[in-house]
Amino acid sequence: AQSVTQLDSQVPVFEEAPVELRCNYSSSVSVYLFWYVQYPNQGLQLLLKYLSGSTLVKGINGFEAEFNKSQTSFHLRKPSVHISDTAEYFCAVSRTSGTYKYIFGTGTRLKVLA
Amino acid sequence: ETGVTQTPRHLVMGMTNKKSLKCEQHLGHNAMYWYKQSAKKPLELMFVYSLEERVENNSVPSRFSPECPNSSHLFLHLHTLQPEDSALYLCASSQADRNTEAFFGQGTRLTVV
Numbered sequence: 001a002q003s004v005t006q007l008d009s010q011v012p013v014f015e016e017a018p019v020e021l022r023c024n025y026s027s028s029v030s031v032y033l034f035w036y037v038q039y040p041n042q043g044l045q046l047l048l049k050y051l052s053g054s055t056l057v058k059g060i061n062g063f064e065a066e067f068n069k070s071q072t073s074f075h076l077r078k079p080s081v082h083i084s085d086t087a088e089y090f091c092a093v094s095r096t097s098g099t100y101k102y103i104f105g106t107g108t109r110l111k112v113l114a
Numbered sequence: 115e116t117g118v119t120q121t122p123r124h125l126v127m128g129m130t131n132k133k134s135l136k137c138e139q140h141l142g143h144n145a146m147y148w149y150k151q152s153a154k155k156p157l158e159l160m161f162v163y164s165l166e167e168r169v170e171n172n173s174v175p176s177r178f179s180p181e182c183p184n185s186s187h188l189f190l191h192l193h194t195l196q197p198e199d200s201a202l203y204l205c206a207s208s209q210a211d212r213n214t215e216a217f218f219g220q221g222t223r224l225t226v227v
Contacts, residue, residue: 004156034215043118043204043218051214090157094216101147101170102206102216104157 002027002093006105013081014113021076021108023091031093033074034102035065038088047089050074061085086112117141120205120219127195128227135190135222137205143217145210146188148180151202151221163188164210195226 003026013019025031032051036044048059055067065076074091091105118139127133139146148160162170163182177199179191188205202223206216 032214036218041221041223043120043220044206045218046215049215101159101162102208103159106154106156 002029002031002095002103004091004093004103004105006091006108008108009106010109010111012111012113015083016080018079019077019081019085019110021089021091021110023074023076023105025072025074025091025093027072027093027095029098030096032096033065033067034092034094035059035063035074035076036090036092036104037061038090038107040087044090047076081110081112083112083114085110118205118207118217118219120203120222122222123220124223124225126225126227127192129195129197131195132191132193134192135203135205135224137188137190137219139186139188139205139207139217141207141217143207143209144185145208146182146185147206147208147216148188148190149204149206151204152200157204161190192224195224197226200224200226 005024034049035047037047038044047063048057050057050067058064063078088107088109090107092102094102121136145164150158160174161180166182177194181189202221204221205219208216
């Protein structure tokens with residue numbers, strides 16, 4: 001089985017400061033990794049994904065994440081945040097084969113302060 | 115229309131009512147999902163349909179009944195719900211044979227009174 005841990009439930013950060021949202025996963029099989037963002041009363045929107053290849057992946061809105069297999073982590077980073085980045089961020093994993101289901105972490109609420 | 119569309123966006127129902135949530139995807143995908151999102155809990159996977167067959171049922175109470183008549187449509191039939199069933203219900207779709215990202219609808223905010 002797969003599981004995802006997002007240790008930080010809330011992260012406050014000042015506008016134009018850098019931010020890192022942490023994600024660790026557990027799986028006995030190969031996985032794909034994803035970050036999604038959710039704005040209030042909306043569904044989830046894909047920010048970026050790691051399928052294979054380069055461990056540094058770039059996504060929309062200036063976000064990037066690095067896959068670290070030895071540490072089973074997939075942390076999300078942005079060098080300079082904006083007020084509009086205030087939202088809930090979810091890390092997710094899925095198996096690379098077999099029954100296709102996406103397992104999510106509990107989410108991290110990013111609050112950007114002026 | 116593009117993407118994944120869910121209707122209604124908001125629903126208030128009594129515990130004795132019967133209602134249905136609808137999801138439609140216009141992405142040509144062949145797998146569809148229902149998730150439940152409650153406050154301060156991780157997204158709970160409820161059901162997975164792949165090629166119109168249910169492949170996953172995560173111990174969901176029988177008062178939730180899914181239906182997938184074709185690869186573009188997914189329903190969640192609700193009856194005799196409890197107040198703790200109040201949540202945001204999210205539908206998603208993906209391409210099963212490629213198993214990359216899932217695309218989500220905007221959700222139905224359900225309140226059981």
